[in-house]
Amino acid sequence: MNIKRDISTTTLSSFTLSAFFVLTVLSILLQNIPQKLFSAGDSLLKLNSDQGVANAVTTVVVYFRGFDTLGEIAVLFIASFGIGLMLTSQTHGDKNKVKSNFMLQLGARLLFPIIILFGVYVMTFGHLSVGGGFQGGVIIASAVLLMFVSSNHFHLSHRVVEVLETFAGISYVMIGLIGLIVVDSFLGNFLPHNISQLGLLLSGGIVPIIYIIIGIKVGSEMSLIVQNMLQRSDND
Amino acid sequence: MIGLILLGTFIAVIVIAFVAITQPKLPDAIILSMGVGLAAVVLFVLFQAPDVALTEAVIGTGIGSLIYLMALKHLGEQK
Secondary structure (H helix, E strand, O other): OOHHHHOOHHHHHHHHHHHHHHHHHHHHHHHOOOHHHHHHHHHHHHHHHHHOOOOHHHHHHHHHOHHHHHHHHHHHHHHHHHHHHHHHOOOOOOOOOOOOOHHHHHHHHHHHHHHHHHHHHHHHOOOOOOOOHHHHHHHHHHHHHHHHHHOOOOOOOHHHHHHHHHHHHHHHHHHHHHHHHHOOOOOOOOOOOOHHHOOOOOOOOOHHHHHHHHHHHHHHHHHHHHHHHHHHHHHO | OHHHHHHHHHHHHHHHHHHHHOOOOHHHHHHHHHHHHHHHHHHHHHOOOHHHHHHHHHHHHHHHHHHHHHHHHHHHHHO
């Protein structure tokens, strides 16, 4: 590839200039960095026991960085919305529709509840063991994908998914606002979260509730993405 | 022993990633990027980050690559 023909000289030189600028600023910043910045994570992890959550990663994701997680959920919603919007504007029929094998259909139908159960387990035990809402939601969406691949007649009710998604989004913000009123901080932990209940299923106050809400929202959005991607072509 | 596994996985990640970006066909590259994700799962488990490993296994290897494949199918229909 001839670089000189494909990329203009101004672009190359401005890129080099900006890269040099970024490197200079970074080197100045890294030399004068305050020593306290490096221990930010440690001081947060020391506060972990206040929330009574066994999994420290969950405390960081849902409690200390709960607002960031709300933003991530919003980003996922916009991605799902964009995929739906982009794929509705195209109309083309599906020519190579293959009827799937009987064994595939039966196996998928057998596996479907087990995968759903595993996803719900990962979602509900996010504050005790490995996993959480994001992972559980995507596991549920992969079960939906399996059903879509194996069966031609499987269809997600748009109404149900919409209600689930709206409910999850509204209740996340509502819990945050209740925390703002009761504990004076957005997403404050207003439910009992005693350290003596560490390791129990009902522990950690609002943390497991928020993770289940995240799981519902991620699961419904990812399922909707899968449905839009796979079924749009043969619906219209 | 753990060190050997770590070194082997590191080399595997680099080799699979290189093979993936040199593939002429896009579906092959996507499948190989799933392999990169699987090797990264081993790395995350060895570095004692099971949360990140589960996320990588589910999102990076599972549904992410499948969404790539579905998008490729849509792109192919447009041509």
